[in-house]
Amino acid sequence: MKSNKQKRRSFLKKAGSAVFAASALPHLASGTENSLKIPLEVPNRERYSANDTIRLAVIGTGIMGMKNCDTALKIPGVELVAACDLYPDRLLRMQELYGKDLATTAKHEEILDRKDVDAVIVATTDHWHDKISIEALQKGKAVYCEKPMVHKIEEGQAVIDAQRKSGKVFQVGSQRVSSIMYKKAAELYKSGAIGQLILAETWNDRQSALGAWQYSMPPNVSEKDIDWKRYLGDAPEVPFDPKRFFRWRNYQDYGTGVAGDLFVHLFSGLHVVLDSEGPERVFATGGLRYWEDGRDVPDVIIGCYDYPETAKHPAFNVQMRVNFVDGSGGGSMLRLVGSEGVMTLGWSGITIEKSKISEAPGYGGWDTFNTYSESTRKEYEKWYAATYPEGDPMVQPPQKLEYTMPKGYSDHLAHHQAFFDGIRHNKSIVEDAVFGLRAAAPALAANISLFEKRIVKWDPNKMAMV
Numbered sequence: 001m002k003s004n005k006q007k008r009r010s011f012l013k014k015a016g017s018a019v020f021a022a023s024a025l026p027h028l029a030s031g032t033e034n035s036l037k038i039p040l041e042v043p044n045r046e047r048y049s050a051n052d053t054i055r056l057a058v059i060g061t062g063i064m065g066m067k068n069c070d071t072a073l074k075i076p077g078v079e080l081v082a083a084c085d086l087y088p089d090r091l092l093r094m095q096e097l098y099g100k101d102l103a104t105t106a107k108h109e110e111i112l113d114r115k116d117v118d119a120v121i122v123a124t125t126d127h128w129h130d131k132i133s134i135e136a137l138q139k140g141k142a143v144y145c146e147k148p149m150v151h152k153i154e155e156g157q158a159v160i161d162a163q164r165k166s167g168k169v170f171q172v173g174s175q176r177v178s179s180i181m182y183k184k185a186a187e188l189y190k191s192g193a194i195g196q197l198i199l200a201e202t203w204n205d206r207q208s209a210l211g212a213w214q215y216s217m218p219p220n221v222s223e224k225d226i227d228w229k230r231y232l233g234d235a236p237e238v239p240f241d242p243k244r245f246f247r248w249r250n251y252q253d254y255g256t257g258v259a260g261d262l263f264v265h266l267f268s269g270l271h272v273v274l275d276s277e278g279p280e281r282v283f284a285t286g287g288l289r290y291w292e293d294g295r296d297v298p299d300v301i302i303g304c305y306d307y308p309e310t311a312k313h314p315a316f317n318v319q320m321r322v323n324f325v326d327g328s329g330g331g332s333m334l335r336l337v338g339s340e341g342v343m344t345l346g347w348s349g350i351t352i353e354k355s356k357i358s359e360a361p362g363y364g365g366w367d368t369f370n371t372y373s374e375s376t377r378k379e380y381e382k383w384y385a386a387t388y389p390e391g392d393p394m395v396q397p398p399q400k401l402e403y404t405m406p407k408g409y410s411d412h413l414a415h416h417q418a419f420f421d422g423i424r425h426n427k428s429i430v431e432d433a434v435f436g437l438r439a440a441a442p443a444l445a446a447n448i449s450l451f452e453k454r455i456v457k458w459d460p461n462k463m464a465m466v
């Protein structure tokens, strides 16, 4: 049987470690001997001919439905033909933005029955994602479904089946999956830039009413403005309540809480960097600590995850957090801690700080060394120098590498490009239904763990609860 040390060595050997070799760095790099800055480059896009037009419709025209349309229409050859929403005022807004000829309806079935629609964006509340996506795939449409792919873990397999059966393109909307930053991080991780992965820390914190989902609500809105029964769908029947419509994220019946909404982005990023299928065990804690406005979801959640060893990564642990009361103003970060350094992914780019764990212990300071007599200390110093003849490996020059994001870069645009490339050229989609479930399930499992106060076991390969 291999010892831990042998296992570690063979893993590192497989990974290689050439990231800091001068010859491996692009000519645009700048900096000092121990600290380098390298701008990330955006790949060139291909051109399309006019008969490549893809006709798009959007279902759910709130914040993200509108953002998705705006981004999709930046791609040549994409045309918006119809929009669907349950709040007529938002459809009016769509016509203000895209012209009076834009077809509108409150019934998604009418969109899916249209022969002139090739692809749909599903940007409704989470509790409608699976049903509308499945129906759309069955009607032969390509689907861009917002994250989280599903409202409940058990809805995931049906979406995967529908995608497979239809043979149509299906992409989930965690845009960081298509970011040049995450692609670079994956390349760096694979090349052994941080050695053996030990743990990952990732968070998404905020401190504002909007950040905590207290969105603006139109005054005087009433039940006659919205098809309430349709909105509820498979959710429990409750009387009309505008907060449950306009601030739906705060209610488990329609949303997935902070874990479903924000952990899922963190998982998507982590999984694309590590090419991972996900964790096998989760424990989450947290609660509603500040935003007590009637919501039934927490505003602080901390999840601990165990990832099993696979061919792509060793066993490691993840600590994940979202909180809506962060005094430092919030932010999102992913830190991968390895045996040879730490890789950090923030909004502005990637930083790698090399710091190899030394096999030599060093001596002095908070050590038993100072408790020995002078002659023993001298003898020990002699032994240490003979054992480590090339100098104390504890003393290493710091090495820092930064990959900076280009100004104005949009991972959202890159993600939409991946979707439309998939449709046009039958290219495979990274964030397909399988990836979507593998990111959504551990996020949703955090809710189960928190609400039921238990450890949840998940089989990431079979995509099934254990």
Ligand SMILES: NC(=O)c1ccc[n+]([C@@H]2O[C@H](COP(=O)([O-])OP(=O)(O)OC[C@H]3O[C@@H](n4cnc5c(N)ncnc54)[C@H](O)[C@@H]3O)[C@@H](O)[C@H]2O)c1
Binding pocket: 059, 060, 061, 062, 063, 064, 065, 084, 085, 086, 087, 090, 106, 108, 123, 124, 125, 126, 128, 146, 147, 148, 173, 174, 175, 230, 231, 245, 246, 248, 261
């Ligand atoms: N990728 C991202 O970064 C990102 C960011 C924000 C939101 N999202 C996701 O986008 C989705 C929408 O979020 P939002 O912030 O736009 O919410 P929103 O409340 O602004 O919009 C949701 C819209 O869906 C409509 N809707 C609900 N059920 C419908 C149905 N059956 N038929 C037609 N329309 C229906 C509502 O009328 C509403 O206008 C969510 O799943 C959310 O998680 C993703």
